Amino acid sequence: MDTRVEQDTHVFDRAVALKPLATGAGASAAQRFRGRTSADYANMVGPYGGITAAQLLQAVMLHPDRLGDPVSFTGNFAAAVADGQFTIEANPVRTNRSTQHWTVTMTQAGDDGTVAVVSTATVVTALRRETWGATDLSMPSAPAVDAIRHMPRIPSPAWLARYDMRWFRGAMPREWNDQESPDSVTAMWVRDEPPRPLDYPSLLALSDVFYPRVWLRRARTTPIGTVSFTVYFHVDDDTLAACGSRHLLAHAKGQRFFNGYFDQSGDLWSPDGILLATTHQIVYYRD
């Protein structure tokens, strides 16, 4: 047993650590937090989008007035997050009997002291009750986790090493030769590296784990950036606990690529076949 992993804080928890700031005067329930970008999750420009999303959600998770668990998250990435400190404000704008609506804003101060918005999010949390249920989406068929090799270890960007990714469909092209792929589907087994028990912020972060569909489709790397990212959660604490730190099946496909923006839809499944989250995003791409 690796006691170090148990005793030390996981790299993911360090990355989403937020410190509450003093509440200002007035009746507002908005709560501000201070955080810091993590070099461990650095992407080519700014941090991995999934970790920024997780930080935005974490502010809601830590808010003392939170009602229930996340049902829906939409994050909007307005600018690359600069290395260093940021502030997140989480505001419960409407609290009903069983649902709560949140707006969340991440800001950073520039060198000249001006404060700019870098990300926004809206979140719905809810108290769930047991009801009739069904899953209409089909789980993609998949080989056993151990039958697939881990993706080639590459040193940069850093965030890639934070996940154990085992692609079995639509792997990153080996050659960037402009040979169009017939589709834009990727499927993999994936978990945090080192392993970590699944929770809402980590499931959110995992939902952004797919490399850009336009790279797969065109076998060409071009600059891209997610502008809006949505995750619907289909879990409760028991479902998360049953997943533990095992691999999830993550599957995504592009839908339409048009004049600088494409969208993708994806789904994340427990190894036991439970649909944990559905996810969508729209991404800027340069030709």
Place this chain on the structure above:
Amino acid sequence: MDTRVEQDTHVFDRAVALKPLATGAGASAAQRFRGRTSADYANMVGPYGGITAAQLLQAVMLHPDRLGDPVSFTGNFAAAVADGQFTIEANPVRTNRSTQHWTVTMTQAGDDGTVAVVSTATVVTALRRETWGATDLSMPSAPAVDAIRHMPRIPSPAWLARYDMRWFRGAMPREWNDQESPDSVTAMWVRDEPPRPLDYPSLLALSDVFYPRVWLRRARTTPIGTVSFTVYFHVDDDTLAACGSRHLLAHAKGQRFFNGYFDQSGDLWSPDGILLATTHQIVYYRD
């Protein structure tokens, strides 16, 4: 030719009409608008969600500082909109060279004068440039519009009469007999009634036109309410103009139904086979 339709304002335009309010002091670019619910789009409790979404987007469309056209919209329905006046504030929180990020809030004053948030939205607008493109989603096969009868005219709720809907798959169950359907797919031809040239707000409103997937799946009506609704736009002015006021093909399916919330994904196509919008929502349902 019906000259009355040409001369009079279309019922949709009356419903999304907003009046700019005086800008307050300070440097903020936020702009407030006054609007009013439309009895023409009334749903069972509050207005049709698609019209509320269109009103939220309309505030962005009318904002004097808007850059480019809508790429992404997420609306969160925090409470039923009460009949009468509402205020929408549209705030361009970040403007880049070719993209702009918006937060939008709809509020209403209660009988006691307290102001409460009823809806929020985030919107991304962008200047698009011509790029490589592709569509990976397949258009559902469909009979000709004229080969399908209009859905049965029912007097209530009012919003149903605002659309010419021609279901050819997954029509509303004829009997609410608790016989589970094998899937939750609906497909239809649909346009505004009377016909109206397609634009961004009307395409957004059309994206919410599907009746609740849980009703289809269970052949049982239970209380439902969309909590979050996302649309990705894959159009420009030329695409919209080419659609004119013809029927669109609208297709949606449920994905997972779990403890009070289900999600659906949908797609809207021009009669010429162009994928105009992809749309997702998560919906509360009672057992």
